Amino acid sequence: MLNQEESYPLGAACELVGLPRSTFYYRSGLADESDLETAIDEIASQYPTYGTRRVTHQLRRAPYKMLVNRKHVRRIMAQKGLLRPVKWRKKRTTDSEHPYPRYPNLVKELEVVRPDQVWASDITYVRLKQDFVYLAIILDVFTRAIRGWCLSRLLDQEMTLTALRRALQTGQPDIHHSDQGVQYAAYAYVDLLKARGIQISMATIGKAEENGYAERFMRTIKEEEVDLSEYRNFMDALDQIGHFIDDVYMTKRIHSSLGYLTPVEFETAWWVSQPVKASP
Numbered sequence: 001m002l003n004q005e006e007s008y009p010l011g012a013a014c015e016l017v018g019l020p021r022s023t024f025y026y027r028s029g030l031a032d033e034s035d036l037e038t039a040i041d042e043i044a045s046q047y048p049t050y051g052t053r054r055v056t057h058q059l060r061r062a063p064y065k066m067l068v069n070r071k072h073v074r075r076i077m078a079q080k081g082l083l084r085p086v087k088w089r090k091k092r093t094t095d096s097e098h099p100y101p102r103y104p105n106l107v108k109e110l111e112v113v114r115p116d117q118v119w120a121s122d123i124t125y126v127r128l129k130q131d132f133v134y135l136a137i138i139l140d141v142f143t144r145a146i147r148g149w150c151l152s153r154l155l156d157q158e159m160t161l162t163a164l165r166r167a168l169q170t171g172q173p174d175i176h177h178s179d180q181g182v183q184y185a186a187y188a189y190v191d192l193l194k195a196r197g198i199q200i201s202m203a204t205i206g207k208a209e210e211n212g213y214a215e216r217f218m219r220t221i222k223e224e225e226v227d228l229s230e231y232r233n234f235m236d237a238l239d240q241i242g243h244f245i246d247d248v249y250m251t252k253r254i255h256s257s258l259g260y261l262t263p264v265e266f267e268t269a270w271w272v273s274q275p276v277k278a279s280p
Helices: 010-017 021-025 033-046 052-060 070-079 157-168 187-195 208-224 234-249 263-273
Strands: 118-127 132-140 146-152 175-178 199-202
Touching (some): 033 052, 033 070, 118 157, 118 208, 132 208, 146 157, 208 234
Parallel strands (some): 175 199
Antiparallel strands (some): 118 132
């Protein structure tokens, strides 16, 4: 038996435990948590205006050369209180100065009690590396489900029309609610709603809270997907945003307002709970 001062040669020790010699020299490329926290502190103190994007890139450079992702960095920075408000160059998406007819707010005092009673729509911008693209959505107010959406390079009427047409493929609401932006007031959009017998409702100019359900979804997708991603190009944004809406938001993300169910679970449960109508 060996005493504490005796030791095997490295090769013999590795052979004894059945490991290749290279394993002894291997060091994980993933940053140790304490080392990562120290590095983030150093960068934040040296560059106090850096957000998660630039801190992550700085960690990948010398002298750190750490293999880290932005979501991990964001989590640590949030724990340390190092996150700064995001101040991207903003893009205006609502143009209410147009000659088209206006419509009253039909949902301000309305109690929404079933699916497809009210759909709400909205537009936001998505930042790419060198440019912006635009996202239009149609949301069912009762279930919070996204009925239709479209990502476009152009902030135009075709984008909102595409989202609406996709939503109408599977159903239609009693009321369509939006802001007074030109994309929703234009004749082509309004004519499609009227042709389907859908009532038109619009929020008051400057009253974003009157379109609160759609606004809250846009805040959710910004905080949980867009602000945590670095889209290479339009197709990358289309793929990742589509995954978030269809696979995460609709089927995995629970909502406290829905009894901690997903939109798909909540709507399915609502339909199951409805009494079966007798055949005539």
